[in-house]
Amino acid sequence: MASLYDELTGLPISAARFPDLSSLIIEHSPALDNSLPDGEKFGQLWETRWSGMKRLQLPFFSDLHAALLVKFMPNLEILSIIPAPGFEAGDEYPDSLSAATVIKLATQLHTLRHFEVRSMLRIKGKRPLNMAQQIYLALKKPPVAARPELKLFAVPCVHMDFCSVVRMLTYLPSVEQLEFQLPDQYAVPGNMSPEVRSVAHNLAGLEWAEEKRKFGEAFAVKPHPLQSIIVTGYHPDLHSAAVTEFLGLFPDLESLAFTAVSREDQDNIDQLAGVLTALNPDLNVSIV
Numbered sequence: 001m002a003s004l005y006d007e008l009t010g011l012p013i014s015a016a017r018f019p020d021l022s023s024l025i026i027e028h029s030p031a032l033d034n035s036l037p038d039g040e041k042f043g044q045l046w047e048t049r050w051s052g053m054k055r056l057q058l059p060f061f062s063d064l065h066a067a068l069l070v071k072f073m074p075n076l077e078i079l080s081i082i083p084a085p086g087f088e089a090g091d092e093y094p095d096s097l098s099a100a101t102v103i104k105l106a107t108q109l110h111t112l113r114h115f116e117v118r119s120m121l122r123i124k125g126k127r128p129l130n131m132a133q134q135i136y137l138a139l140k141k142p143p144v145a146a147r148p149e150l151k152l153f154a155v156p157c158v159h160m161d162f163c164s165v166v167r168m169l170t171y172l173p174s175v176e177q178l179e180f181q182l183p184d185q186y187a188v189p190g191n192m193s194p195e196v197r198s199v200a201h202n203l204a205g206l207e208w209a210e211e212k213r214k215f216g217e218a219f220a221v222k223p224h225p226l227q228s229i230i231v232t233g234y235h236p237d238l239h240s241a242a243v244t245e246f247l248g249l250f251p252d253l254e255s256l257a258f259t260a261v262s263r264e265d266q267d268n269i270d271q272l273a274g275v276l277t278a279l280n281p282d283l284n285v286s287i288v
Helices: 065-072 099-108 131-140 162-168 194-199 209-216 240-247 263-279
Strands: 023-025 055-058 080-083 114-117 150-159 177-181 228-232 255-259 285-288
Touching: 065 099, 099 114, 099 131, 099 150, 131 162, 150 228, 162 177, 162 209, 162 240, 240 263, 255 263, 263 285
Parallel strands: 023 055, 055 080, 080 114, 114 150, 150 177, 177 228, 228 255, 255 285
Antiparallel strands: none
């Protein structure tokens, strides 16, 4: 098994050797041999419990790591998956990173308050129809409990429609900062039926009305505290009425920012931002 070594001491990084370590940042390195299964890449990192570990930053992650991290780093407050530039797609890693793993980490690490995943999800083998379906399946069995500590949930490379966002935030009742990417309008395989294709391109999702009702009931007494949203990309269904309906679920929202991924997106978002500013004068709408 490969091991990670501390640059100063030359010792393998493990809880047994560094029991008082509270913050650990692991950056991308050629030493993380891509021929190894992801579960072995981090060597002795998850052999012993890190009771005092509060912050962890990794250059990649996989489904194989999830159970190990929850078991051996249960007291994490900050978890960041930040790949090196050019490695966001994660194609060089052999194992999957699914929506189910992202949701598991967000809802099972009970002290987590800052969670960002800036890599794309990787689905090996049979590919699910779309991201909304993945998230629906991941939440089909609801989490044991909501996680009131989580304040920042940033997944700017994960494609989610409004329905998926609302479904997730129902179990993340204290998130104040949110980042996500709109569904990929070009990602629908050509062999799908017209019914599936229309669902995949529906920004509101298949069960928007039902999820909106459940969300409204969950936060009827105390509104969801979401204050800031950063949305990556553009979608043909992204019109002012749909966005305004979505934003209406979050009365404490102060800012909405869009990040364009192409010049065409930039032009479309610029027009939309102008309309949203006129419709929501108290909301700070920007393009970053």
